[in-house]
Structure formats: structure tokens, C-alpha cells
Amino acid sequence: MLSIAGPVAAAEPQAILLRPARVFDGVDPKPHAGWEVLIDGGRIVAAGPTLKAPPGTLTIDLPGQTVMPGMIEGHGHLFLHPYNETSWDDQVLHEPLALRTARAVAQARATLMAGFTSERDLGTEGAGYADVGLKQAIDQGIVAGPRLTVATRAIVALGAYGPKGFEPGVAVPQGAQEVNGVDEMVRAVRSQIAAGADVVKLYADYRWGPGEPSRATLSQAEMIAATEAAHDAGRLVAVHASTAEGMRRAIAAGVDTIEHGYGGTPEIFRAMAAKGIALCPTLAASDAVARYRGWNGADPAPASVTESRKSFALARAAGVTMCMGGDVGVFAHGENAREIELMVAAGMPAAQVMIAATSGNARAFHLDGKLGAVKAGLLADLIAVNGDPTQEVASTRAVSMVIKGGVVMKAFTGPAAIPGAAAPEQRSSVR
Numbered sequence: 001m002l003s004i005a006g007p008v009a010a011a012e013p014q015a016i017l018l019r020p021a022r023v024f025d026g027v028d029p030k031p032h033a034g035w036e037v038l039i040d041g042g043r044i045v046a047a048g049p050t051l052k053a054p055p056g057t058l059t060i061d062l063p064g065q066t067v068m069p070g071m072i073e074g075h076g077h078l079f080l081h082p083y084n085e086t087s088w089d090d091q092v093l094h095e096p097l098a099l100r101t102a103r104a105v106a107q108a109r110a111t112l113m114a115g116f117t118s119e120r121d122l123g124t125e126g127a128g129y130a131d132v133g134l135k136q137a138i139d140q141g142i143v144a145g146p147r148l149t150v151a152t153r154a155i156v157a158l159g160a161y162g163p164k165g166f167e168p169g170v171a172v173p174q175g176a177q178e179v180n181g182v183d184e185m186v187r188a189v190r191s192q193i194a195a196g197a198d199v200v201k202l203y204a205d206y207r208w209g210p211g212e213p214s215r216a217t218l219s220q221a222e223m224i225a226a227t228e229a230a231h232d233a234g235r236l237v238a239v240h241a242s243t244a245e246g247m248r249r250a251i252a253a254g255v256d257t258i259e260h261g262y263g264g265t266p267e268i269f270r271a272m273a274a275k276g277i278a279l280c281p282t283l284a285a286s287d288a289v290a291r292y293r294g295w296n297g298a299d300p301a302p303a304s305v306t307e308s309r310k311s312f313a314l315a316r317a318a319g320v321t322m323c324m325g326g327d328v329g330v331f332a333h334g335e336n337a338r339e340i341e342l343m344v345a346a347g348m349p350a351a352q353v354m355i356a357a358t359s360g361n362a363r364a365f366h367l368d369g370k371l372g373a374v375k376a377g378l379l380a381d382l383i384a385v386n387g388d389p390t391q392e393v394a395s396t397r398a399v400s401m402v403i404k405g406g407v408v409m410k411a412f413t414g415p416a417a418i419p420g421a422a423a424p425e426q427r428s429s430v431r
Contacts, residue, residue, distance in 0.1 A: 115399035182222055246263075283339060
């Protein structure tokens with residue numbers, strides 16, 4: 001066999017046999033040592049020990065690596081960048097749409113190279129329907145990025161969102177589409193779906209004024225109408241809710257996922273579990289904002305971080321299905337693994353977090369018939385990481401190969417360094 005040193009590049013899907021140290025299939029918490037993965041035509045053909053590859057197959061040895069499904073970012077905002085660089089208000093009000101789109105393109109690539117081959121993007125925060133165009137550009141191969149599930153503008157109650165603090169009566173651009181009443185809500189849901197929304201994002205609560213606590217904003221009737229309209233169109237509903245009342249209304253409306261959930265109570269989380277509503281805990285968002293305000297990560301943690309950790313523990317105790325999504329955009333794209341690490345630090349076993357980041361998110365977002373597992377017939381969205389992420393989640397920051405739809409997007413040139421570990425031996429073999 002011919003040995004080739006250097007990166008692998010493929011413009012179209014081809015037959016590839018991956019030979020790692022182990023395969024984490026996204027479903028079984030225990031990786032399969034000695035397994036191989038055969039892909040062809042953009043899909044997984046087989047996974048198991050000692051596979052027979054057809055003539056002409058490219059064989060890639062991945063010593064010490066784990067091959068696993070591409071990770072799925074459950075809560076992102078590609079049209080935002082970290083708030084310690086530019087405040088949310090200034091991003092919405094002062095950054096030109098072209099600038100925000102150009103940055104989103106770069107951030108989409110960073111996300112993909114970090115091993116996240118899919119992302120649920122939950123609102124452009126004032127950038128209109130630009131996420132629909134970005135998704136199309138990725139799908140057409142114009143730019144590199146994850147498979148996107150987009151929410152477009154998102155929907156808020158009239159007067160409840162931001163930016164705020166300007167002369168009353170002056171129309172100020174908002175970070176989401178405002179509605180007032182059931183009829184406006186249904187119109188907004190349907191118009192966003194018509195414009196390309198794959199998921200409908202609602203804000204069940206928010207701060208009516210600067211310095212005020214979050215309060216429920218959308219009425220129960222508005223949330224029920226939105227959910228019915230979205231479900232009728234075959235769309236899922238994701239709801240920002242950080243208060244118990246906002247969460248209660250979302251649960252009663254029958255939504256599909258709740259984002260944040262910091263103010264959840266044991267009773268609220270039991271109701272979520274009973275209805276099969278998943279929680280995206282976004283621990284990384286509260287962690288990042290606290291650090292921007294001067295916290296150094298040491299205990300005692302600020303009240304906001306303590307609250308998010310507590311709600312996460314309560315939700316787990318109630319048996320709520322966990323998504324993995326960090327609200328990336330609040331912090332840097334490409335650093336998506338931060339949420340994985342924080343979920344483990346908050347008490348969730350590493351293997352369970354890795355399942356949440358792969359097949360769990362796929363199931364919660366109704367993508368499990370397409371991706372999220374190493375299984376014959378699914379799309380060949382695969383990554384290789386150095387080490388075993390079910391034992392040490394820092395491995396998710398050591399992504400050494402990315403394959404999307406059977407195309408090598410990031411070639412294996414040797415094991416990537418695991419943060420905090422000794423530098424790996426540099427060797428690879430492609431045949």
C-alpha cells in the first residue's frame with residue numbers, strides 16, 4: 001500500500017476506512033476497542049471489528065484516537081461574538097449586517113473545525129434572516145460550517161426584549177421579532193417558517209426594564225398558539241425560559257426544549273420530564289458572563305453560576321432529558337466544548353454528556369434518523385479525538401480529524417494535544 005504523509009483532502013465523498021484505537025458510537029457509553037468505520041457515498045456503510053473494504057478504499061490509521069459522531073451544538077448564535085469584545089447592544093445596533101455575516105462565516109468554520117458538525121442556531125439577534133443564507137452557503141459548499149438548524153429572528157413579547165434605554169417613542173431595532181397577542185404570534189411563527197426557520201424560538205420571559213429580574217412575558221394563550229402553529233408546520237419549538245413561571249407556561253404549551261431553565265424548581269422539572277421536554281442548561285453562558293464581570297472561577301461562585309449549577313442538578317434528579325448546548329456566541333465559537341466540560345464538572349458522568357452531545361441532541365432535535373451515531377446508513381459526519389472522551393472530556397478539545405458527509409474537512413496529521421496533557425507523539429499513516 002502507498003503511504004502518504006500530510007493532510008488528506010477530498011472534494012467529494014469517497015470510500016474511506018477509518019482505523020482508530022476505539023469507536024464511541026454515540027449510544028453505548030462504553031467505546032468499542034478495535035472497531036473500524038467504513039464510509040462511502042457520504043454515509044456510514046459499516047462499523048465493527050476487522051471490516052473488509054472494497055478495492056480503491058482510502059485507509060486512514062488513527063493511532064490512539066477515538067472515532068465518534070460529529071458533535072452537535074444544541075444552542076448557538078453564530079451572529080454573535082463574545083460580549084467582552086463588543087456588548088450585545090452594540091452588536092445589534094452598531095455592527096453592519098455585512099460585518100456580522102462575515103464574522104458568522106468565520107465562526108461557522110471555527111465550529112466545524114472544533115468537531116461540531118451540526119448546530120442548532122437559536123436566533124440571529126437582530127440580523128434578520130441572515131442565518132438562512134448562511135445555511136444555504138454551507139449546504140452548497142460555498143463556505144465551510146456545520147449543518148445548521150436555524151431559528152431566524154426569534155419571537156418576543158412587545159416591549160420585553162432589547163436593546164432598551166432610548167428616547168421613548170423612538171423606534172429602536174430589536175434583537176427579535178416583537179408580537180402582541182395571539183394573532184400577531186401566529187403570523188410571526190408562520191412568516192418565520194416561510195422565510196426558512198427550521199425551529200421556532202420563543203422568549204417566555206425576560207427583563208421588562210434595566211436592573212429588573214426576569215418575569216414571564218408571553219401569555220399562556222400566545223405560547224399555546226405559537227406551539228400549535230409551529231407543530232402544524234412540522235417545526236419544533238425552543239423556549240428561552242429562566243423563571244419558574246415562564247417554564248410552567250412553556251411546559252403547559254407543549255414545547256419541545258427549554259433553554260437555560262435557571263429558575264426551575266423540583267416540581268417544574270418533574271413536569272418537564274413527564275412531558276418529555278428536554279433542557280438545554282447553557283452552563284457555559286452563565287460561567288462566561290460571570291467571568292466577564294471579574295469572577296476568576298474560584299469558589300465561592302457568583303449567585304448566577306450557583307443558580308445554574310443548582311438547576312442543572314435538580315433537572316438531572318427529576319430525570320429531565322439533557323441537551324448539550326452552551327449558548328455559544330456569549331463566548332467564543334470553536335470553544336463549544338466548554339459546555340461539555342462544565343456539565344461534567346457539575347456532576348454528569350462524562351459518557352452521558354458525550355451521548356447528550358451526539359445521539360441525545362440528534363434525538364431531541366428530531367435528527368436521529370440522519371446523524372448523531374456511528375451506525376450504518378447515517379450520514380458520515382464523524383470526528384477523531386485524541387484519547388477517550390468518555391473518560392476525559394478534555395479530549396473533545398483535541399480534535400484531530402473532521403469528516404462531514406463523507407468529505408474530509410480537517411485532515412489527520414497526527415494526534416492533537418489534549419489540554420493539560422503531555423505533547424503527543426506525532427505519527428500518522430494514510431494508505
